[in-house]
Amino acid sequence: MAAKPIYRVVVHQHGEVWELYVREIFQSELWGFIEVEEFVFGDPNRVVVDPTSEKLERTLEGVKRSYLPLNAIMRIDEVERGGPLKAVKSEARVAEFPRPFPLPSRDS
Incomplete structure (x- = not known):
């Protein structure tokens, strides 16, 4: 049986760019989100x-x-x-995910 694939997910999070590794990734039932599961961490025996x-x-x-917002995901690769x-610190700005409905006015 072949091993499960590993995905590298690059996501913008609070002024940083995170590079995560996961084994499961799929469209969420929550609108506008991707679900990631089974995080893969580096070698625990590393010296550095x-x-x-x-x-x-x-x-x-x-x-x-x-659950990662679609607009925060920069890239997904199978590795x-x-x-x-x-x-890594980032000065990039992440756009808000478009909505199919108008927001209520602040005057209301």
Whole structure:
């Protein structure tokens, strides 16, 4: 049986660009979201310590499933193997996801 594929998901999150590795990814029943499951973390026996990778591992520790907004996802790739999680500061601005309905006015 072939091993499950691994996906690299690059997402914009609170002024940072996160590079995550997951085994499951699919369209959510929540409109405008992608679900990702089974996070793949780097090699626990690695000698080099990366503070950003460790920060993301602590942030995602115990997370079973994550819902990512479509407009925050920059790229999704199927890769041969996982890598270290990364978080890089970004000045990019993420556009709001378009809505099919008008927002109520603030005067109401």
